[in-house]
Amino acid sequence: MGKEIPYKIYLEEQEMPDKWYNVRADMKNKPAPLLNPGTLAPLTFEEMRGIFCDELCRQELDDTTPYFEIPTKIKDFYRMYRPSPLVRAYCLEEKLQTPAKIYYKFEGNNTSGSHKLNSAIAQAYYAKEQGLKGVTTETGAGQWGTALSMACAYLGLECHVYMVKCSYEQKPFRREVMRTYGANVTPSPSDTTNVGRKILEEFPGTTGSLGCAISEAVEAATSKEGYRYVLGSVLTQVLLHQSVIGLEAKAAMDKYGIHPDMIIGCAGGGSNLGGLISPFMGEKLRGEADYEFIAVEPASCPSLTRGKYVYDFCDTGKVCPLAKMYTLGSGFIPAPNHAGGLRYHGMSSVLSQLYHDGYMKAISVEQTAVFKAAEEFARVEGILPAPESSHAIKAAIDEALKCKETGEEKTILFGLTGTGYFDMTAYERFNDGTMTDYVPTDEELKKGLEGIPKFPGNEI
Numbered sequence: 001m002g003k004e005i006p007y008k009i010y011l012e013e014q015e016m017p018d019k020w021y022n023v024r025a026d027m028k029n030k031p032a033p034l035l036n037p038g039t040l041a042p043l044t045f046e047e048m049r050g051i052f053c054d055e056l057c058r059q060e061l062d063d064t065t066p067y068f069e070i071p072t073k074i075k076d077f078y079r080m081y082r083p084s085p086l087v088r089a090y091c092l093e094e095k096l097q098t099p100a101k102i103y104y105k106f107e108g109n110n111t112s113g114s115h116k117l118n119s120a121i122a123q124a125y126y127a128k129e130q131g132l133k134g135v136t137t138e139t140g141a142g143q144w145g146t147a148l149s150m151a152c153a154y155l156g157l158e159c160h161v162y163m164v165k166c167s168y169e170q171k172p173f174r175r176e177v178m179r180t181y182g183a184n185v186t187p188s189p190s191d192t193t194n195v196g197r198k199i200l201e202e203f204p205g206t207t208g209s210l211g212c213a214i215s216e217a218v219e220a221a222t223s224k225e226g227y228r229y230v231l232g233s234v235l236t237q238v239l240l241h242q243s244v245i246g247l248e249a250k251a252a253m254d255k256y257g258i259h260p261d262m263i264i265g266c267a268g269g270g271s272n273l274g275g276l277i278s279p280f281m282g283e284k285l286r287g288e289a290d291y292e293f294i295a296v297e298p299a300s301c302p303s304l305t306r307g308k309y310v311y312d313f314c315d316t317g318k319v320c321p322l323a324k325m326y327t328l329g330s331g332f333i334p335a336p337n338h339a340g341g342l343r344y345h346g347m348s349s350v351l352s353q354l355y356h357d358g359y360m361k362a363i364s365v366e367q368t369a370v371f372k373a374a375e376e377f378a379r380v381e382g383i384l385p386a387p388e389s390s391h392a393i394k395a396a397i398d399e400a401l402k403c404k405e406t407g408e409e410k411t412i413l414f415g416l417t418g419t420g421y422f423d424m425t426a427y428e429r430f431n432d433g434t435m436t437d438y439v440p441t442d443e444e445l446k447k448g449l450e451g452i453p454k455f456p457g458n459e460i
Contacts, residue, residue: 007090009252011083017247018070020240023278024350025066026285029357031236031349032324034060035311040455043321051218051229051320052237055126059237068240070122077121077154081110082244086252087416091380093400100403102396103260104416105249105276106383111177114386114418115272116147116232119241123230124151133226134158138188138213140268140343141167141388142174143418144232149181160227162188162216164343166207174422188213195219195317209333210269210344215317233269234314234323234348242275249413250279260291260413262399266391267295267304267362270348276415277360284359293360294399295351296391298370299439301334303327303347304355304362306445308460312346312452322453325352329448335438342388345448363395366437370394371430374420386418387426 024030033042048057059068070078089102107115127135134157139145145161152159161183168175168187178185186192188208189199195215199206206212214231221229231238253260263280265273273295283289297304304326313330314320327346334343347355354360367387374390376397377383385393392414403410420427429435452460 005088005256005258007088009086009256011248011252011255013079013083015251016075016078016083017244018075019067020070021243021247021278021282022062022066022068022240023243023274023282023285024063024236026282027063027353028285029353030063031353032311035322037313037318037322037453050222053123053126053130053132053228055129056123056237059240060235071125074122074125078244081117083248084109086249089381092377095376095380096397096400096404098400098404099407099409100400101409101411102400103258103411103413105245105413106416107245107272108383108386108416108419112143112147112150113421114143114147115242115245115275116144117150118244118275119232119238119271120144120147120151121154122241124148124155124157127228127230128155128157132157132228134160135228135230136160136162136217136221137230137232138162138164138210138217139167139232140164140210141386142171142178142422143386145178145183145185146174146181148230148232149178149183152183153181159183160217160220161185162190162213162220164188164208164210164213170425171422188216190216192216193219195319199316203333206333209316211314211316211330212333214315215319218315218319219317233271234344234346236348236350238271239274239278239348239350242271243278245272245275245415246277246279249276258411259289261410262292262294262412264294264296264392264395264399264412264414266342266388266415266417267297267347267351268342268388269344269346270351272415272417274348274351281354281359294395295355295360295362296395297362297364298342298391299364299366299437301328301343301345302364303345305364307347308449308452309352309356310452310460311458314346323349325349326355327452328445329451331451332445332448342391365391365394366439368430368435368437371427371435373397375430383416384420385416386420387423389415389417390420392416
């Protein structure tokens, strides 16, 4: 290998990526286009720009350009917390007594506490460059809302956040961080929008979902002059911005001659998983190297492992375009558990296509096992992980224990997307023994799947 591998691998500032990587450029089977729900024709730039900023529309539609230059102002912002460290989990390896080598890319070293800031500053920047007044968005666990609030404060933009109601109630401190950065935060579904009132009427007492919050945020953006909607996951533009995670991880590993056999990420909408695996996946698609990719999702919201690969609405209120993805149906509202930002009914079209083509596999895990892994990791590695990240930790531990049984010396890389210091209600319930597991029945999933739009070629 040459160089001795340190506990933490930091890139020099000049080694930070200058460009985002667009994995779609190397995909033989491109993700299916977004569809206009009224005409079922591919969504055009003109149709899209009524919702998103112009430059983000261009990025969303471009599946051939492999690299996009990162604007100087965004790079300057990145320098506050990037490059982020790649850490060798020596203490976890010792605890597990495994021959596996475990690495994690840590994205919690900023005030938002997660990887979400990588795309938040990019989307806010393009809104500011377009001369907009403000943006609206949704947030699940609160990391994305916090990150966007920070980015908007930095650039002088107004920010309106619709926060999934169960998270709004479980995580008041996350809400207050957003307000501290100047954001207006509304629990969703709410009575402040037409679609919110409709959802409350249909599902009285609902604790909400990301799909509900998206509907409200889109309505708010399209009804206010000088506003656009921005999204923290799912869209291809978001995976593009998040590719800085994988580009840095790969650069750090290449610097020390490390080749990961297995790359693991938690999967909700796909932002962190897509960002982490993109450059490695690009090598696999080009036939330059091989890796095993594992998407880990909550058993309570199993879009990849139990969903259908069809066109579906991206939101519960059915005001957004149709995306071809693995979905549980836009009407599926998961139980108010602690999977946080992973409680979305669908999956990124890019990741859905890659999964459908067999380039990665997916597993689902129950939340008590996830928190057990989180606690084990925290006690030996010194970081309290977010519940979302802990899904990847659980899978990494399981794979390392398999290596212990077989004697294989695999190298495992996983994404530690953020910290869990605003998730103490969840940790309290786990420690008190009151946390329970919820796995939807086939009958419960059927209700959501029945709402998938029906048109020729979109049968489930």
